Amino acid sequence: xxxxxxxxxxxxxxxxxxxxxxxxxxxxxxxxxxxxxxxxxxxxxxxxxxxxxxxxxxxxxxxxxxxxxxxxxxxxxxxxxxxxxxxxxxxxxxxxxxxxxxxxxxxxxxxxxxxxxxxxxxxx
Amino acid sequence: xxxxxxxxxxxxxxxxxxxxxxxxxxxxxxxxxxxxxxxxxxxxxxxxxxxxxxxxxxxxxxxxxxxxxxxxxxxxxxxxxxxxxxxxxxxxxxxxxxxxxxxxxxxxxxxxxxxxxxxxxxxxxxxxxxxxxxxxxxxxxxxxxxxxxxxxxxxxxxxxxxxxxxxxxxxxxxxxxxxxxxxxxxxxxxxxxxxxxxxxxxxxxxxxxxxxxxxxxxxxxxxxxxxxxxxxxxxxxxxxxxxxxxxxxxxxxxxxxxxxxxxxxxxxxxxxxxxxxxxxxxxxxxxxxxxxxxxxxxxxxxxxxxxxxxxxxxxxxxxxxxxxxxxxxxxxxxxxxxxxxxxxxxxxxxxxxxxxxxxxxxxxxxxxxxxxxxxxxxxxxxxxxxxxxxxxxxxxxxxxxxxxxxxxxxxxxxxxxxxxxxxxxxxxxxxxxxxxxxxxxxxxxxxxxxxxxxxxxxxxxxxxxxxxxxxxxxxxxxxxxxxxxxxxxxxxxxxxxxxxxxxxxxxxxxxxxxxxxxxxxxxxxxxxxxxxxxxxxxxxxxxxxxxxxxxxxxxxxxxxxxxxxxxxxxxxxxxxxxxxxxxxxxxxxxxxxxxxxxxxxxxxxxxxxxxxxxxxxxxxxxxxxxxxxxxxxxxxxxxxxxxxxxxxxxxxxxxxxxxxxxxxxxxxxxxxxxxxxxxxxxxxxxxxxxxxxxxxxxxxxxxxxxxxxxxxxxxxxxxxxxxxxxxxxxxxxxxxxxxxxxxxxxxxxxxxxxxxxxxxxxxxxxxxxxxxxxxxxxxxxxxxxxxxxxxxx
Numbered sequence: 001x002x003x004x005x006x007x008x009x010x011x012x013x014x015x016x017x018x019x020x021x022x023x024x025x026x027x028x029x030x031x032x033x034x035x036x037x038x039x040x041x042x043x044x045x046x047x048x049x050x051x052x053x054x055x056x057x058x059x060x061x062x063x064x065x066x067x068x069x070x071x072x073x074x075x076x077x078x079x080x081x082x083x084x085x086x087x088x089x090x091x092x093x094x095x096x097x098x099x100x101x102x103x104x105x106x107x108x109x110x111x112x113x114x115x116x117x118x119x120x121x122x123x124x
Numbered sequence: 125x126x127x128x129x130x131x132x133x134x135x136x137x138x139x140x141x142x143x144x145x146x147x148x149x150x151x152x153x154x155x156x157x158x159x160x161x162x163x164x165x166x167x168x169x170x171x172x173x174x175x176x177x178x179x180x181x182x183x184x185x186x187x188x189x190x191x192x193x194x195x196x197x198x199x200x201x202x203x204x205x206x207x208x209x210x211x212x213x214x215x216x217x218x219x220x221x222x223x224x225x226x227x228x229x230x231x232x233x234x235x236x237x238x239x240x241x242x243x244x245x246x247x248x249x250x251x252x253x254x255x256x257x258x259x260x261x262x263x264x265x266x267x268x269x270x271x272x273x274x275x276x277x278x279x280x281x282x283x284x285x286x287x288x289x290x291x292x293x294x295x296x297x298x299x300x301x302x303x304x305x306x307x308x309x310x311x312x313x314x315x316x317x318x319x320x321x322x323x324x325x326x327x328x329x330x331x332x333x334x335x336x337x338x339x340x341x342x343x344x345x346x347x348x349x350x351x352x353x354x355x356x357x358x359x360x361x362x363x364x365x366x367x368x369x370x371x372x373x374x375x376x377x378x379x380x381x382x383x384x385x386x387x388x389x390x391x392x393x394x395x396x397x398x399x400x401x402x403x404x405x406x407x408x409x410x411x412x413x414x415x416x417x418x419x420x421x422x423x424x425x426x427x428x429x430x431x432x433x434x435x436x437x438x439x440x441x442x443x444x445x446x447x448x449x450x451x452x453x454x455x456x457x458x459x460x461x462x463x464x465x466x467x468x469x470x471x472x473x474x475x476x477x478x479x480x481x482x483x484x485x486x487x488x489x490x491x492x493x494x495x496x497x498x499x500x501x502x503x504x505x506x507x508x509x510x511x512x513x514x515x516x517x518x519x520x521x522x523x524x525x526x527x528x529x530x531x532x533x534x535x536x537x538x539x540x541x542x543x544x545x546x547x548x549x550x551x552x553x554x555x556x557x558x559x560x561x562x563x564x565x566x567x568x569x570x571x572x573x574x575x576x577x578x579x580x581x582x583x584x585x586x587x588x589x590x591x592x593x594x595x596x597x598x599x600x601x602x603x604x605x606x607x608x609x610x611x612x613x614x615x616x617x618x619x620x621x622x623x624x625x626x627x628x629x630x631x632x633x634x635x636x637x638x639x640x641x642x643x644x645x646x647x648x649x650x651x652x653x654x655x656x657x658x659x660x661x662x663x664x665x666x667x668x669x670x671x672x673x674x675x676x677x678x679x680x681x682x683x684x685x686x687x688x689x690x691x692x693x694x695x696x697x698x699x700x701x702x703x704x705x706x707x708x709x710x711x712x713x714x715x716x717x718x719x720x721x722x723x724x725x726x727x728x729x730x731x732x733x734x735x736x737x738x739x740x741x742x743x744x745x746x747x748x749x750x751x752x753x754x755x756x757x758x759x760x761x762x763x764x765x766x767x768x769x770x771x772x773x774x775x776x777x778x779x780x781x782x783x784x785x786x787x788x789x790x791x792x793x794x795x796x797x798x799x800x801x802x803x804x805x806x807x808x809x810x811x812x813x814x815x816x817x818x819x820x821x822x823x824x825x826x827x828x829x830x831x832x833x834x835x836x837x838x839x840x841x842x843x844x845x846x847x848x849x850x851x852x853x854x855x856x857x858x859x860x861x862x863x864x865x866x867x868x869x870x871x872x873x874x875x876x877x878x879x880x881x882x883x884x885x886x887x888x889x890x891x892x893x894x895x896x897x898x899x900x901x902x903x904x905x906x907x908x909x910x911x912x913x914x915x916x917x
Contacts, residue, residue: 010518016525057514086517103891108521108571111528112875113894119914120897 002122003049005032007040007066008084009058013107017053020111027124037061044070044079051121053114054101056085064099071100080121084109128329132174135334139167142344154216155209159343161202166340168195170333177330186241192333194236197268199336200275201229203306206343207279210302211286228271235268280306292363298346305342309335371437371447371468375404377461379420391470392439404466409436409444416449423453423464434471446471502585509581513574520574524567531560565871576708580691583715590719595634597627597661597669597740603858604641605659606835607866610842611649618656627661627669628742632720637740638862640713640724644673644736647709651734652677667742668722674735680728688726689714713738801827802916805846807837807863808881809855813903817850820905821912834858838866841873848877848896848916850908864893877915879908 004024006017014033021031032047034040038060044052052070056063063083070076083096086107096104103117118124143163150156172192179185205225208216215221280303287299317332365372365385374383380401389396392407399406404420405413412435419431430452436444447468456462539553582588605619612619630637641659648657655676664670680688692707717724721741728734804826806817811832818828829846831837835858841849849867853860860880867873877896881903890898897911 010522012522013518013525016522016529019529020525086514086521106892107517108524108567110894111525111532116896124914 002027002029002051002124003032003047004029004118004122005034005040005043005047005049005052007034007037007043007052007058007063008055009036010055013055013084016111017114020114021118023115024118024122024124027122029118029122029124037063037066041066041069044076045074048076048079050078050080051118052079052081054081054083056083056096064095067096067101068099082117126178128331129174129178131329131331131334132170135331135337136167136170136174138337139163139170139340142340143167146344146347155206155347158202158206158209159347162199162206162343163340165195165199165202166333166336168192169199169336171195173330173333190236190241193265193268194233196333197232197236197272198229200272201226204275204279207283207302210298210346211282213282213286225275228275232268232271276306276310293366294363301342301346305339305346309337309339309342312338371466371470373404373407373466373468375420375464375466377424377463379403379405379424379464381407382463387470388468391445392437394440404464407437409438412436419451420464423451424461426453426461429453437468446475506581506585509578513578516570516574520567520571524564524571527560527563527567531557531564534560568871573708576712580708580712580715583712583719588719590633591635592632593634594629594631595637597630597671598623599857600634600637601641601659601661601671602835603638603862604645606838606858607638607642608645608649609839610870611646612657615649615653617649617652617654620656620658622658622660622662624662627663630669630740630742632740633716635862635865636716637720640716640738641671641673643709643713648673648675648677648734648736651675655733663742664739668739669742670737670739672735672737674733676733679730679732679734680726681730682728685726685728689724801825802848803827803829803844803846804912804916805829805831805837805840805849807831807834807849807855807860808852809833810852813852817903820909824909824913826912826916834860834863837863841867841876845873846876848879848912850879850881850912852881861889861893864890864895868894879911879915 004021006014006021008014008017014035018031018033021029025031032043032049034043037058040052040054040058041061043049044066054063054066063085067081067083070079070081080102081100082103082105083101084105084107085096093104105113140163143160146156146163147160169192172188172195176185176188176192179188202225205222208221208225283299284303287296287303290296290299312335313332316329316335365383368385369387371388371391372383372385373381373388376382381399381404382401384396384399388394388407405416408416415433416435419433422428423431430450432448432450434446435449436446438444448471449466449468451464451466453464454462534553534556542549579588601621601623605621609619645657645659652675657676658672658674660670660672660674662670662672689710691711714724717738717740722739724736724738726734726736802825804821806814806821806828807830808814808817809832814830814832818830821828829840829844831840833855837849837851838858840846841863849863851860851863864878864880867876867878874894878894880890880895880898887898896915899908899911
C-alpha cells in the first residue's frame, strides 16, 4: 500500500491537499498528515512514505531541514519529496536543490498538478 | 667780505661736503654718482656766484659770471639722470640716453666759457643782474633756459609718476620729498634770481645758488632717510610690520606696548599712539587677562621662550575677538631679556569656516544616516514584499485549490446526481459553476499581481538573475507576435511586421525581452479597436537596435505619456474605461530594458495611436546584467504579465484559419477531426521523429497532427485544441519552453497535457511550468505510450 505524507502547519492547506488526493485512496493509497517539520520527519522515518508534500515555512523544523535530513543524512532515496513554498524566491529554489528535493512547487498550486504528480510518482 | 658772500660760500662748502660725503658712503651706486655731480655743479655755481659780486675788475666779474653760468647749466643733466635712476626708468637701459643727458651740459660748458658775452655784462651783472637781462643779452642764455627747464621738468614728471604708481609707503614719501624740494628750489631761484630783480620793486639778495641748497639737501634726505641706495633694515622692518596681515605687538620688558602694527589698529579700532606704554594685557579680554599675565611672566622669567595660545582680544566696545597668539621673548645682544614679540592671527574667519565645516559634516552625517535608513527601508520593503507574498499566497492556495475542487466535485459528482431538468435548478447550477469560475479566475489574477509586484520589487532591488545569451531579435518578435495573435484575431486587428534584414545578433535575457514585447503588444491590442498593430525593428544607430510597436488605438495624452511607466498608474478615465490589469506591466518593461542598457519611451498622438519604442545595445548585453549559468523564469513572469492585463480572455475557435500560417508540415487528416478520437499534437523540428511518433500513436488509435516549430505549434494549439502535446525543446523560431509558457498562461489551454522531450537539466524548469511528463531522447517509446494512455484515459 502506497503512502503519501502531507506536511504543512496550515490546517487549510493540509485539508486542501487531503481532499485533492483523496480520490487516490480508491487506488489503495494511504494519506498521512503531519502538522510541523519535526512530526513530519518522525513520520517519514516511521512510515517510509513514497511521496511527501512538504511545506517550507513551518515551526519547529523547516521543510528544508526535513528534506536535508531525509535526503542527505538518512539517504532515503525512495522518498520522493515535493517542496511547497509560498515565497516564490530564487533563494528558496536553489536551497531546495541543495537539500535534495525532487521537485519544487510554488503556492498557489493547481490541485490537478498535485494529483498528476502523485500518480506519476506512485506509478498509478 | 659781506653777508651775501658768506652765505654763498657756506652754500658752496655744504654742497661740496654733501657731494663728497655721499660719494664716500657709496661710490658705486649710479644715483649717488649723479647726486655727487649735482652737488659739484651747485657748489661750482655757488662758488663762482660768491666771487662774481666781489670781483675787483669787470673782466674778473665776467669770468666768474661765465663760470657760474657753466656750473648751473651743467646741473640739469645729472638731475635728470638722478630722477631717472630713482624712478628706475627703463630709458636708462639705452646707452644713447646717457649721451642725451650729459652731452648738452658740455656743449653749454663750451658755450659759457668760449661763447660771446658782451663786455657790458661785466658792468651790469654785479649791480643789475637778472635773468631778463641775460635772456635779452645772449642767445646762449635763452637756449640754456629752455634746456634746463625741460630736463628738470621731465625728471620731475618721471619721478612723480613713479611715486604715484608705487605701492610702498616709503617710495611715495621719497617721490613727494624730491618733487617738492626740486620744484621749490627752482621756483625760489626763479623768484630771487630772475622775477623779483626784473621787477626792480623789491631789493633781493643775490643768493640763488643758496636756494639750490634746499634742492641738494632734499635729495640728500631722500637718499639717506629712505635709503634709496641700500636696504635699510629699519625701513624694511617698518614696511614688513605695516604690511603683515597678522597682528603684531612689541612689548617692552615692563610689559608695556611699545609698538603695534596697522592690523592691530584695524581690528581693535584704535591708534598706535593711544596705546603706547599701555600694559599689553589691557588689549585682551577680561577673562583671558590672568592667563596672559602668567604666560608673559613665564617669558619674562625665562621659564620658556615662546608660547602658543588661543585667546581673545577685546575691542573698545567689549566685543571679544578670538586670535591665535604666538609669543616669543626677545633678547638683547648681551643676552638680557629685551621684550616680547606677540603675533596674533585673527581667528574670526577660521572660526566661521570651522563652524561651516562642522555644520557641513553634520549635514553629511545626516544625509548618510538617512541614506542608510533609506537602504534599510528598501531592504525592509523587499523583505516585506516577500513576506506579504508568502502571506497572500497561502490563503490564495486554499481559495484557488478549494474552488477548483468544488468545481470538479460539483460538475463530476453533484450535477449528474440531482439532474438539471428543473429550470430553477439548472439556472442555479449554471450560476454556481460561473461563480466558481469567477473565483478561480480572480484568484489567478491576484496570483499574477503578487508575482508582478514581487518581480518588479526584485528588479528594482537588483536581485534578479539575468540569463544572458545571444539571441536573434526577429525570433523574439515572432514569438511575441505568436502569443498575441489570438487576441488580435479576436478583435479583428491586423498585424504587420517590418523587420530590417541586417540586424545584429543581440545579447541579453531572451525571455525577458519576449516578455517586454508581449506586454507592449497586448497593450496595443487592448487599446485598439480598429486598424492594426505594426511591429518594426531597425538599426537606430551603429550601436543600437530600435524596436517600435505602433498601434492605431486611441492614443495617450501628452501629459500622461510619462506616467504610463509609473507603477500602478493606468492612464485614462478610470471610471469609464478602466482596463483590467495590474498597472505593473510597463514598469516591468522599463526595468527590463533599463537592465539591458536600453531605453524605452512612448510617442503618441491622441486619437490616432501610440508607438512604444525601445532600444537595445547592439554590442551585446547591458552593463548591468551579469551572465548566469541557469536561466530563471519567475512564475507568471512571461506571458502572464501581459495576458493578465487583458480584457476577456480569447475564445478559441477550433478549425478557424488564421492568415499567415505557414503550413510547412503535412497534416493528413486535417480535413476532418474525428471527435471520437483523442487528438494529440506532435511538435518537433525533426521530420523523422515526428513521423515515428505519429505512426506509433496512430497505431494506438489516437488522432495525430504535426507541427515543425513552436510558432506553428502555437497556431495549431489555438485553432484546434489538442488534448495532449508532445513537445520538443530545441526548435527554430519558437522553442518548446516558449510554447509551454504561453500555453500555461492562457486558461483555455493551461490544462492541456504536455509531455516534453527534454534533457535532464531542464527538467526542473519544465516541471515548474507544469508539464505532465518528460522524456529524454532517445525516446523510450513504450514508456511514452504508457504515459500518454494514462494521461488520456
